[in-house]
Amino acid sequence: MSKDRTFTIQLDEDLCKGSDCYICVNACPKGVFAEGERITPKGLRPSQVKDPDECIGCEICEFLCPDLGITVEEVGGTERVITSTPKGGATAPASGGWTTVQSSLDPGTHYMIGDEACAEGAIAAGCRFYAGYPITPASEIMVHMAKRLVQTDGVFIQMEDEIGSMAAVIGASWAGIKSMTATAGPGFSLMTENVGYACMTETPCVVVDVQRAGPSTGQASRPASGDVMQAKWGTHGGVEIIALAPWSVQEMYDLTIKAFNLAERFRVPVILLADAVTGHLRESFQVEETMELFDRIKVPGAPPFGSDDESGVPSMPSFGEGEELLITGSTHDRYGVRKTADPVVHERLVKRISKKIIAHMEEITDYELYFEDGAQRVVVAYGSTARSALWAVKAARERGERVGMLRLKSLWPFPGELIRDWGRRCEEFIVPETNLGQISQVVQQHTANPVSLVSQTNGEIMDPRRVRDFLMGRKSH
Amino acid sequence: MGEMLREKYVRQPTPFCAGCGHGIFMNAFLHAADEMGLDFRGTVFVSGIGCGAWVPSPHFRADTLHVTHGRAIAFATGVKLARPELNVVVISGDGDIATIGGNHLIHAARRNVPIKVFCLNNLVYGMTGGQVSATTPQGDITSTTPQGNPERAFDLVALARGAGAPYVARFPVVRARKLTKGIINALRFDQFAFMDVLSLCPTQYGRANRAKLGFEGPSLIWGMLEWQKEVCVNREKAGPEEMNGKILIGEWYAES
Ligand SMILES: Cc1ncc(C[n+]2csc(CCOP(=O)(O)OP(=O)(O)O)c2C)c(N)n1
Ligand code: SF4
Ligand code: SF4
Numbered sequence: 095m096s097k098d099r100t101f102t103i104q105l106d107e108d109l110c111k112g113s114d115c116y117i118c119v120n121a122c123p124k125g126v127f128a129e130g131e132r133i134t135p136k137g138l139r140p141s142q143v144k145d146p147d148e149c150i151g152c153e154i155c156e157f158l159c160p161d162l163g164i165t166v167e168e169v170g171g172t173e174r175v176i177t178s179t180p181k182g183g184a185t186a187p188a189s190g191g192w193t194t195v196q197s198s199l200d201p202g203t204h205y206m207i208g209d210e211a212c213a214e215g216a217i218a219a220g221c222r223f224y225a226g227y228p229i230t231p232a233s234e235i236m237v238h239m240a241k242r243l244v245q246t247d248g249v250f251i252q253m254e255d256e257i258g259s260m261a262a263v264i265g266a267s268w269a270g271i272k273s274m275t276a277t278a279g280p281g282f283s284l285m286t287e288n289v290g291y292a293c294m295t296e297t298p299c300v301v302v303d304v305q306r307a308g309p310s311t312g313q314a315s316r317p318a319s320g321d322v323m324q325a326k327w328g329t330h331g332g333v334e335i336i337a338l339a340p341w342s343v344q345e346m347y348d349l350t351i352k353a354f355n356l357a358e359r360f361r362v363p364v365i366l367l368a369d370a371v372t373g374h375l376r377e378s379f380q381v382e383e384t385m386e387l388f389d390r391i392k393v394p395g396a397p398p399f400g401s402d403d404e405s406g407v408p409s410m411p412s413f414g415e416g417e418e419l420l421i422t423g424s425t426h427d428r429y430g431v432r433k434t435a436d437p438v439v440h441e442r443l444v445k446r447i448s449k450k451i452i453a454h455m456e457e458i459t460d461y462e463l464y465f466e467d468g469a470q471r472v473v474v475a476y477g478s479t480a481r482s483a484l485w486a487v488k489a490a491r492e493r494g495e496r497v498g499m500l501r502l503k504s505l506w507p508f509p510g511e512l513i514r515d516w517g518r519r520c521e522e523f524i525v526p527e528t529n530l531g532q533i534s535q536v537v538q539q540h541t542a543n544p545v546s547l548v549s550q551t552n553g554e555i556m557d558p559r560r561v562r563d564f565l566m567g568r569k570s571h
Numbered sequence: 572m573g574e575m576l577r578e579k580y581v582r583q584p585t586p587f588c589a590g591c592g593h594g595i596f597m598n599a600f601l602h603a604a605d606e607m608g609l610d611f612r613g614t615v616f617v618s619g620i621g622c623g624a625w626v627p628s629p630h631f632r633a634d635t636l637h638v639t640h641g642r643a644i645a646f647a648t649g650v651k652l653a654r655p656e657l658n659v660v661v662i663s664g665d666g667d668i669a670t671i672g673g674n675h676l677i678h679a680a681r682r683n684v685p686i687k688v689f690c691l692n693n694l695v696y697g698m699t700g701g702q703v704s705a706t707t708p709q710g711d712i713t714s715t716t717p718q719g720n721p722e723r724a725f726d727l728v729a730l731a732r733g734a735g736a737p738y739v740a741r742f743p744v745v746r747a748r749k750l751t752k753g754i755i756n757a758l759r760f761d762q763f764a765f766m767d768v769l770s771l772c773p774t775q776y777g778r779a780n781r782a783k784l785g786f787e788g789p790s791l792i793w794g795m796l797e798w799q800k801e802v803c804v805n806r807e808k809a810g811p812e813e814m815n816g817k818i819l820i821g822e823w824y825a826e827s
Contacts, residue, residue: 111590113790114590114792115790116789116793120793154747158595158745159598160589160598162577164573166572223649253645254675257642257645258645262646263649265647265649266652269650291639414656414657418634420637422637
């Protein structure tokens with residue numbers, strides 16, 4: 095720093111924010127900088143280098159400029175070497191799509207509770223990251239995952255709350271690992287903001303909500319289906335979501351695998367809407383020798399947040415692949431660049447992340463029909479309630495009632511076309527629900543036929559006699 | 572250096588107000604990253620919501636994850652556990668990290684997840700209009716404490732140390748070289764590292780407290796930088812008298 099050395103000072107006027115800053119003007123011990131005289135088109139008055147000869151090379155201006163607008167260099171000095179690794183192009187190989195793999199469980203019959211079968215389904219689907227927070231009746235999923243992820247070289251973490259659990263799951267997904275969490279009503283409420291973040295950033299992950307009787311703490315170990323609408327609309331902003339509803343331990347296993355496949359296929363969070371019955375029930379279930387798994391499509395260099403197809407699913411790279419990912423929950427273009435005031439970009443994005451689900455309705459929708467022949471009245475049921483409903487439908491059939499049943503294995507996106515179809519063939523729909531009427535309202539939106547709700551909100555599994563009596567015309571419900 | 576750092580590491584000019592302390596931190600961070608040869612390609616920057624969160628995203632030419640308000644550390648925990656070989660660096664504001672996100676901060680410190688957390692502490696919520704933060708000093712004026720903040724502020728160094736963070740530091744942006752060295756130490760540290768970066772928000776905090784704190788000088792930001800110099804003392808140098816009303820700066824390593 096002596097005066098026998100000379101320095102050049104470059105000041106980038108386009109970056110300088112001018113008179114409200116002038117840190118350089120005030121910081122320089124030698125008065126090298128001065129207040130500017132020129133006013134830029136932006137109305138700023140950038141500082142100016144007045145006496146470069148005075149510079150002693152202390153570089154304080156360079157360090158303090160908030161806009162990296164100043165470069166001090168010694169004349170004839172050694173040029174500084176750039177030590178960091180230069181930017182490289184994206185290098186990961188293209189990957190993803192369907193593959194057939196061996197089941198992780200031995201093929202054959204297994205006997206477990208639903209929560210454990212769900213965890214096994216996750217392991218089978220390739221899930222290697224679990225973050226969660228204990229809550230009844232979902233804790234057994236977590237406990238089982240804690241054990242299984244040790245055996246499979248995965249990562250398990252009990253987070254400080256459900257907000258953090260959902261956050262960690264999304265972080266892990268972008269790190270390239272299939273990830274999940276499981277919770278129940280109160281925890282699901284805490285997760286919803288980050289579920290929306292997963293929708294907006296198109297992050298594949300699975301969220302299991304083992305529903306219990308709410309609102310609030312409600313009845314912790316008792317079943318209900320009060321979170322059906324929350325799964326769909328819980329996060330703000332209102333976009334389409336995928337939710338599946340298992341009715342058995344078999345489906346706790348199968349639909350968990352399906353949930354991962356859909357999450358990876360469409361780059362979305364998928365909600366598995368179980369309940370205290372399907373979570374805690376112990377039943378046998380079958381495991382096949384092989385199964386089909388989908389892994390997220392990765393095309394190096396492709397835009398990670400956009401597609402020419404308005405219902406397209408973009409390629410998903412991971413961290414550490416040189417893609418310089420810009421991931422944000424704010425409105426962004428196809429490269430992740432924030433466009434928070436652009437109406438066109440916003441509408442295109444919100445429509446696409448919904449259309450990519452709606453346009454693939456057929457691929458997602460899953461249901462089963464029972465006693466469809468000649469059914470004049472159709473019971474629409476899902477989750478554990480469908481077990482009671484099927485008993486009731488059988489009982490009514492035996493007594494000569496022309497009733498059939500449609501069991502929805504996927505609730506969202508709602509298969510409205512199916513209801514419209516049946517509406518033409520039947521006279522009436524009956525929807526038993528362990529809530530105050532959620533899917534019944536949606537059914538009504540898709541038909542002009544009468545829709546009756548058989549509601550039970552006492553924290554018990556749907557009483558099959560209640561449904562039967564309704565079907566038999568007895569008003570005991 | 573300025574030009575080279577920009578070309579090498581920065582995508583675009585920042586939208587920060589003139590003189591924003593977050594810009595000075597960004598400058599120091601890039602000097603540090605370049606000096607130590609931080610591999611940007613192997614680094615993921617995670618930030619929440621707020622002006623401070625904009626330092627890495629959308630500016631840094633690296634993988635960036637710009638998340639929900641307060642949750643950056645929880646997202647970062649997921650990334651780091653899933654891919655331990657990546658450097659995971661959180662850069663966000665005091666509102667984000669220490670107020671709404673305080674729970675994640677203490678638990679990450681307790682767990683000793685090897686991520687690096689830089690809390691850009693400008694004592695206020697800059698982005699949303701200068702509301703009080705958990706780090707706003709008692710008595711200071713903010714848009715939601717027009718008569719002076721009635722609450723006490725967090726001492727983030729004490730908080731992080733109390734939660735078990737093995738490396739904790741505090742540096743003001745005005746001490747740019749010290750700050751740069753500290754950033755290098757934090758980034759090189761192989762466990763959880765937390766830095767309370769004393770940043771400055773001339774627009775929201777400066778204007779509201781100019782009279783009260785006497786930010787004198789040819790410009791508001793310069794007055795604030797001078798004030799930082801005045802109130803900060805090195806922890807090694809400070810005796811009990813010097814400490815009165817002062818802010819200790821430096822590094823705290825847990826005894827191992
Ligand atoms: C859940 C939620 N609550 C509130 C907000 C609004 N909000 C955005 S930034 C912010 C405060 C940011 O303050 P700080 O982290 O100190 O950053 P600064 O702007 O001061 O750098 C708030 C409250 C939000 N985005 N999300
Ligand atoms: S420090 Fe930078 S932004 Fe501030 S006046 Fe000087 S050149 Fe302009
Ligand atoms: S509001 Fe404050 S923190 Fe935000 S850019 Fe302006 S000066 Fe910086």
